[in-house]
Amino acid sequence: MKEERFYRLLKEKKYVDIKKELSEMNSVDVAERLGELDPETRLLIFRTLPKDLAVEVFASFSREDQEEILNIITEQELNHILDEIFFDDMIDMIEEMPANIVNKILENSSVEERRLINQFLKYPVDSAGTIMTIEYVELRQEMTVAEALDHIKEIGLTKETIYTCYVTNNNRILEGIISLKTLVIENEDMKISELMEKDVIYVNTHDDQEKVANVFNRYRFLALPVVDNEHRLTGIITVDDVMDVMEQEATEDFQRMAAIEPVEDAYLDTGVFHLARKRFVWLLILMISAILTEGIINRFEETISKVVALIAFMPMLMDTGGNGGSQSSTLIIRGLALGEITLKDTWKVLWKEFRVSIVVGVSLAALNFLKNMYFDKVGFAVSITVSVTLIFTIMISKVVGGMLPLVAERLNMDPAMMAGPLITTIVDALALIVYFSMATVMLGI
Amino acid sequence: MKEERFYRLLKEKKYVDIKKELSEMNSVDVAERLGELDPETRLLIFRTLPKDLAVEVFASFSREDQEEILNIITEQELNHILDEIFFDDMIDMIEEMPANIVNKILENSSVEERRLINQFLKYPVDSAGTIMTIEYVELRQEMTVAEALDHIKEIGLTKETIYTCYVTNNNRILEGIISLKTLVIENEDMKISELMEKDVIYVNTHDDQEKVANVFNRYRFLALPVVDNEHRLTGIITVDDVMDVMEQEATEDFQRMAAIEPVEDAYLDTGVFHLARKRFVWLLILMISAILTEGIINRFEETISKVVALIAFMPMLMDTGGNGGSQSSTLIIRGLALGEITLKDTWKVLWKEFRVSIVVGVSLAALNFLKNMYFDKVGFAVSITVSVTLIFTIMISKVVGGMLPLVAERLNMDPAMMAGPLITTIVDALALIVYFSMATVMLGI
Numbered sequence: 001m002k003e004e005r006f007y008r009l010l011k012e013k014k015y016v017d018i019k020k021e022l023s024e025m026n027s028v029d030v031a032e033r034l035g036e037l038d039p040e041t042r043l044l045i046f047r048t049l050p051k052d053l054a055v056e057v058f059a060s061f062s063r064e065d066q067e068e069i070l071n072i073i074t075e076q077e078l079n080h081i082l083d084e085i086f087f088d089d090m091i092d093m094i095e096e097m098p099a100n101i102v103n104k105i106l107e108n109s110s111v112e113e114r115r116l117i118n119q120f121l122k123y124p125v126d127s128a129g130t131i132m133t134i135e136y137v138e139l140r141q142e143m144t145v146a147e148a149l150d151h152i153k154e155i156g157l158t159k160e161t162i163y164t165c166y167v168t169n170n171n172r173i174l175e176g177i178i179s180l181k182t183l184v185i186e187n188e189d190m191k192i193s194e195l196m197e198k199d200v201i202y203v204n205t206h207d208d209q210e211k212v213a214n215v216f217n218r219y220r221f222l223a224l225p226v227v228d229n230e231h232r233l234t235g236i237i238t239v240d241d242v243m244d245v246m247e248q249e250a251t252e253d254f255q256r257m258a259a260i261e262p263v264e265d266a267y268l269d270t271g272v273f274h275l276a277r278k279r280f281v282w283l284l285i286l287m288i289s290a291i292l293t294e295g296i297i298n299r300f301e302e303t304i305s306k307v308v309a310l311i312a313f314m315p316m317l318m319d320t321g322g323n324g325g326s327q328s329s330t331l332i333i334r335g336l337a338l339g340e341i342t343l344k345d346t347w348k349v350l351w352k353e354f355r356v357s358i359v360v361g362v363s364l365a366a367l368n369f370l371k372n373m374y375f376d377k378v379g380f381a382v383s384i385t386v387s388v389t390l391i392f393t394i395m396i397s398k399v400v401g402g403m404l405p406l407v408a409e410r411l412n413m414d415p416a417m418m419a420g421p422l423i424t425t426i427v428d429a430l431a432l433i434v435y436f437s438m439a440t441v442m443l444g445i
Numbered sequence: 446m447k448e449e450r451f452y453r454l455l456k457e458k459k460y461v462d463i464k465k466e467l468s469e470m471n472s473v474d475v476a477e478r479l480g481e482l483d484p485e486t487r488l489l490i491f492r493t494l495p496k497d498l499a500v501e502v503f504a505s506f507s508r509e510d511q512e513e514i515l516n517i518i519t520e521q522e523l524n525h526i527l528d529e530i531f532f533d534d535m536i537d538m539i540e541e542m543p544a545n546i547v548n549k550i551l552e553n554s555s556v557e558e559r560r561l562i563n564q565f566l567k568y569p570v571d572s573a574g575t576i577m578t579i580e581y582v583e584l585r586q587e588m589t590v591a592e593a594l595d596h597i598k599e600i601g602l603t604k605e606t607i608y609t610c611y612v613t614n615n616n617r618i619l620e621g622i623i624s625l626k627t628l629v630i631e632n633e634d635m636k637i638s639e640l641m642e643k644d645v646i647y648v649n650t651h652d653d654q655e656k657v658a659n660v661f662n663r664y665r666f667l668a669l670p671v672v673d674n675e676h677r678l679t680g681i682i683t684v685d686d687v688m689d690v691m692e693q694e695a696t697e698d699f700q701r702m703a704a705i706e707p708v709e710d711a712y713l714d715t716g717v718f719h720l721a722r723k724r725f726v727w728l729l730i731l732m733i734s735a736i737l738t739e740g741i742i743n744r745f746e747e748t749i750s751k752v753v754a755l756i757a758f759m760p761m762l763m764d765t766g767g768n769g770g771s772q773s774s775t776l777i778i779r780g781l782a783l784g785e786i787t788l789k790d791t792w793k794v795l796w797k798e799f800r801v802s803i804v805v806g807v808s809l810a811a812l813n814f815l816k817n818m819y820f821d822k823v824g825f826a827v828s829i830t831v832s833v834t835l836i837f838t839i840m841i842s843k844v845v846g847g848m849l850p851l852v853a854e855r856l857n858m859d860p861a862m863m864a865g866p867l868i869t870t871i872v873d874a875l876a877l878i879v880y881f882s883m884a885t886v887m888l889g890i
């Protein structure tokens with residue numbers, strides 16, 4: 001339904017038409033359309049939606065819209081949502097809702113549900129346990145294909161995915177998996193035990209979500225089983241949730257690499273002071289570490305005051321060093337995140353960065369030398385000082401930029417912290433030392 | 446199979462055991478294991494694998510391993526691979542293989558296949574057409590559920606996904622979609638026309654892959670239909686290929702933001718000169734733009750030579766400006782990539798960055814003032830000059846950093862180019878002008 005048409009129908013209070021047209025749309029689009037309305041109208045139209053669609057739309061609402069609706073709806077409506085919403089969406093919701101709403105939800109849950117909710121809330125932040133869901137299809141080895149299909153037909157509607165089914169025994173131990181594709185294509189009389197894959201790839205409830213994303217990337221699964229320490233099946237993770245994780249992890253890396261502490265919400269939804277705080281910490285740390293460069297410059301004050309021409313090249317040297325270091329650290333950080341580079345490649349990285357830095361450094365220095373001699377006309381001594389410093393700066397920056405992320409990885413820190421801003425600060429100091437030392441010697445000060 | 450066991454069996458030439466154990470493994474793992482072997486042994490073991498697994502393993506090999514195998518295998522083996530490999534994998538392969546192998550592949554293809562290959566190779570780089578596949582299930586409106594399931598049973602094995610089926614008419618016009626879940630759960634006598642979703646979300650063959658990724662992210666599909674300008678179904682894109690796209694797009698952004706031209710292969714597989722060239726261009730451009738800062742410093746030479754103490758704070762001011770600008774541009778670039786920010790938010794971004802910059806700038810400047818007065822003891826005039834410059838620098842850097850990605854977006858350029866390195870160069874120049882102008886006034890030079 002086009003936006004104009006929607007608002008025209010709304011103005012004319014043609015709610016039956018609106019309901020009919022919204023029912024044809026994807027729930028994500030319906031949620032977006034309703035999200036633009038004022039709370040009363042939103043609730044009014046929300047209540048006209050067919051029940052199944054309503055639950056899907058609810059799951060797609062922003063947290064604020066969800067909160068508003070939960071505050072207003074009747075107990076009966078709440079119960080319907082809680083019955084139908086997927087468990088992982090419910091857990092996400094509970095984690096972010098205020099206490100009064102959480103209580104309302106818990107009061108309307110059965111004892112068993114409350115036990116499960118508590119169990120899920122205890123998994124470590126960003127672990128497989130926090131992104132898994134419990135709505136999966138369980139089969140038994142002794143079932144035939146026909147029995148399995150009947151079972152799926154009966155319970156399938158309430159499951160998040162029926163495309164991968166999980167074969168367990170009476171103790172919920174995971175014994176194999178079988179795809180719906182196999183079930184549909186194979187002979188009805190075959191036994192699950194003959195058809196299932198036994199060499200199952202799985203993750204543990206406590207594994208980090210980044211590891212989960214890497215498993216999906218490697219094997220291209222639609223879903224992945226999650227087991228506890230006793231190898232009991234406790235949940236599954238579906239590919240759509242992993243796409244979220246991939247985005248979230250990349251966003252976190254982008255932010256860390258730009259010296260921002262991870263911001264959870266979308267930019268436009270985040271307040272000014274919150275954004276300012278997330279940026280302030282690292283700017284302050286980096287600003288204070290500039291005491292290093294200040295000290296170096298003060299130590300060489302004599303050299304500088306004698307050849308003021310040297311100052312003009314400071315920004316170029318420092319920026320080129322910073323940029324060269326960023327290039328290296330970015331490639332290594334991304335390689336580590338994608339699993340293309342591991343700690344055992346440390347020496348390979350060092351050797352490669354060393355060679356790249358010589359190629360890049362010497363080429364840039366040669367061009368810079370020509371520019372300084374014939375364009376800026378600053379004389380041979382200054383030109384050669386600048387160019388030699390440039391080579392050293394690029395070598396230092398690329399080797400430091402290539403190594404620091406690996407050091408962080410070895411120390412179990414996030415390699416993304418070892419990016420441009422931090423490396424710039426380090427390389428600035430080293431570049432200035434080389435520059436002024438070279439100048440002192442070359443210019444005979 | 447554990448690595449040691451594999452190599453022991455290999456040494457003992459127990460190929461039957463190896464075959465048996467590899468057959469139980471996931472094809473991705475088999476490809477990795479075989480990838481470590483010398484070419485002869487690899488081919489030897491590859492030939493023992495069950496045919497279906499062999500094709501999957503082949504698709505998971507690196508391009509080099511694929512090329513080697515294609516060079517050696519018999520025509521019959523080649524034909525088996527070409528028959529079974531998914532069309533999108535074949536296109537990817539053809540795009541990267543040397544001419545002799547491409548010819549070998551084309552010679553062994555039917556006229557119809559050659560026509561399709563040619564059609565696919567003509568789609569624009571990074572368009573939906575280049576990542577789609579043609580192995581999907583087509584159904585007709587008039588079929589019953591039972592007929593559809595029989596049809597799938599017959600042809601399903603050769604399709605990349607059977608979980609979403611596409612309903613078309615005799616002219617291949619896309620009329621609806623239906624999930625295998627619906628087919629399995631619903632009554633056998635129902636007609637497809639009664640069950641299918643008609644409000645289908647699709648992309649066009651020429652749409653950019655980034656758009657495709659955004660559609661998947663928004664709706665959480667497992668597969669998405671691709672239509673041509675006449676709304677004829679020409680292919681589908683599956684979620685696993687989109688995960689590749691998401692990673693590739695994020696990697697490209699990481700690289701562009703660090704002033705690297707996109708590097709296609711993994712870091713460790715890329716040669717030193719190739720890596721150097723990808724980094725050289727932007728370093729050179731940025732190095733040359735430093736002529737700007739050199740000019741500014743030369744113009745203020747008099748001021749500087751009179752108060753050498755000012756020099757010590759140059760790196761801190763420039764770096765803080767660069768970091769502040771990177772923070773802003775990173776948040777905006779990422780927001781644009783995820784579709785959380787669009788061009789119509791330009792004024793919101795400007796206003797938000799302006800306010801954040803005041804909060805951050807004033808706090809940092811205050812702390813810096815205290816440090817300069819009581820730690821460095823450089824006197825009031827210099828301290829206030831540095832702090833006021835710091836506020837201006839952060840304001841400029843955050844506004845410039847927030848705006849440039851949006852400008853790039855409006856000009857249809859990649860916003861990721863407007864990141865740290867470029868912004869640092871611009872902000873450096875502006876910061877120095879403010880700094881030295883302030884100094885000239887404040888210090889009465």
